Amino acid sequence: MRPDSAEPDLSALSTGDLVVESPAAVPAPPPPATSGFELTPKPATAPDADRGLLEVAIGPHHPSTHGVFRLNAVLDGERIVRFKPVFGYLHRNHEKIGENGTYLSAMPYTDRLDYFCSLSNNWAYALAVEKLAGLAVPERADYIRIITAELTRIQNHAALIGFLLQELGAMGTPLMYAFREREKILDLFEALTGARMMCNYLRFGGCRCDLPAGWLEECRRVVEGLPRFFDEFENLLSTNEILMARTQGIGVLPPELAVSAGVTGPMLRASGVNYDLRKVDRYGLYDRFEFRVPLGEHGDVYDRYMVRILEMRESAKILQQALREVPGGPIVDPKVKLRNFRPKAGEAYGRLESPKGELGFYLISDGSTNPYRYRIRPPSFINLTILEDMCQGLTLQDALVILGAVDIVMGEVDR
């Protein structure tokens, strides 16, 4: 199914100009293509300069691009010759805003990075600031963080699979099933934080407010219903022949390429690399919980789908364990000031396993109320860089499915 370019050729590891060229072929540049066509095909991939390559801009407003995002595809018939992501349409100067405001005022902006997973983003930023300022987090707050982060992971993966199936042509049904479940989780978020998506819930050294009365019971009820949803979702999709035909062997990402391109998250694990920051860093209290890290074998789109399904199941396990033993006590370090919060001069990098991969915040403090440097390592941006490598030689329809399985959110890619 997969053409020969699947072998990790060294030149394919570059993320710059991603056209695979054999080093031997260095002929004279061919004359420009006929009829004023500006695009000169690369000699190695296009020995025949006369064959009609077609450049298509997909997006920036296209339903399958997950936001305002453009894909410049050079097509040979339906096959992809080049596939360049063009982004920046949603650039909001997030990092500069973070540097110009106080540490606290960047917190609500992190909600808007990956707007599906605001609570994970909050946590990553809080982790970085806590590392910078040397703050400890009360146990109860850590439990709340884990519960909210795992709920976030479940709703993100469920919604993503829904969108992926939407791109495969399963109009609506899987997406609506996923959204039905996501809705329950968003209701929990609303009851806890006041907002469904822009939660702005975590604070340095803890959480903003305690769990409202009855929230834990409601959460347990939702978590108990989750395995039933996963079964239903898998019955609906996992053995579906159309899904299998469209995803198995498509968009294979070899582990070497994944590692050298810095890919993280379910994409990396679908390629069979066992790297989960919850196990590697053991931030928060993740070493207290028993869960496994699902790994893929082939690194194709189907494995990415399956890894996400299995991750949701593992998240539900973590949730069951965490909900069983939420301790009492304070939810925030009382010494932390809300205003005039000045960490000592220094730098810190806080990272965690967000649903999309390794989300990191790098902060440099000069001792003032705002960070001197505020930098984000967005997982979906870095996972996007190898899009062309995965799409080489496949058809356009496959490329959109591969893009869907990368799991990008433009708020995070463009920042």
Add this chain to the structure above:
Amino acid sequence: MNLPGTGIIKGMVETARNFVGSYHDPERLTTIEYPEERLTQPENARSFPMLIFDDDPVKGLRCVACKICEKECPPQCIYIVQDRDERGKPRKFPRIFDLDISVCMSCQICVEVCPFDSIKMNTEFELSTDDRFGRLLLHRDDLAKSNEYYHQIHATEAAEVDARLADEKAKAEAKAKPAAAKPASPVPTAAKAAAPAQPAAPVKSPAADKPAAKPASPAEPAAA
């Protein structure tokens, strides 16, 4: 290997189960018809800020125009002008308190930093309008909401705030009493100290950490 098509049939059975279930199982009936039917909002829900007043919508405003929220607001959507009396002396009252809800991102940080429990989150969400400049820039009088309304929308939180304010008021009065009892002559100063007991905390400089360091969130009722 299964027979080809079994996976699709399995999925069809699942959709059929959901379809049939939607006639009798409330679990499968997840939507409501919005304008006619409404879900009750959770108590913590938030939309945009509002200003709490105690008795009179203008004079009873708890806001003392300290401008902490204006300074801390991440998108800078608050604009405050402090009121002045005839002689130009600043009064602890906002002459102008504008909040641009087309800029506000409902982050609730103004609520957290307010040392006077004056600004709180509203839950009203049906705010769409065709008047972009008029109706999306809320003025002081649009923002003013009574404490009773606050109790209606955030009952638990409002009760905590009331208890805290009463506590602070009692403390301030207890502090003012011995001061008034000991030196007989400086009665005016003691009266002055007792008079602004309604916002409770002393307002020497708005930038002082003390009032803000005390968590204004509803999280620590016991600590406060």
